[in-house]
Amino acid sequence: MRRAETGPRPPAGLAGDNEAALFAAARSGVVAAYGQLVRIHQVELRHFLRRACRNPHDADDYAQEAFLRGWEKLREIREPQSFRGWLFKTALRVMFDRQKSRWRAMAREVKWIEEQTSNAHYGGVDDAEIDLEAAMRA
Numbered sequence: 001m002r003r004a005e006t007g008p009r010p011p012a013g014l015a016g017d018n019e020a021a022l023f024a025a026a027r028s029g030v031v032a033a034y035g036q037l038v039r040i041h042q043v044e045l046r047h048f049l050r051r052a053c054r055n056p057h058d059a060d061d062y063a064q065e066a067f068l069r070g071w072e073k074l075r076e077i078r079e080p081q082s083f084r085g086w087l088f089k090t091a092l093r094v095m096f097d098r099q100k101s102r103w104r105a106m107a108r109e110v111k112w113i114e115e116q117t118s119n120a121h122y123g124g125v126d127d128a129e130i131d132l133e134a135a136m137r138a
Contacts, residue, residue, distance in 0.1 A: 023080035038067050066091035
């Protein structure tokens with residue numbers, strides 16, 4: 001069942017050799033080779049992220065960011081066999097970082113709203129009552 005989710009893959013020996021060659025070419029700057037590595041891993045990575053974050057749109061964004069980081073950091077990955085694990089770990093970091101940023105932004109908004117609400121009251125009288133009294137006197 002899992003094989004159907006991730007799409008067809010070449011036989012194990014051929015896939016490893018092919019990926020190693022693609023990895024070496026991508027490390028030397030061949031963009032098309034990296035594009036092929038993305039095609040090999042994207043379905044499985046997106047499924048993984050969709051299960052992890054339960055939002056297909058966010059999962060696609062996280063996967064895209066992980067692939068961009070992969071291209072930028074490709075020279076730091078020593079072994080071709082490490083690429084898949086590195087990519088999945090990077091995708092999780094992207095997801096956690098973005099979710100943490102969202103939570104922090106929501107906490108800032110809640111704090112701001114609470115401050116605005118508490119500042120709106122002056123001795124039990126809110127701004128609308130003060131404005132109404134001022135309008136009636138005018």
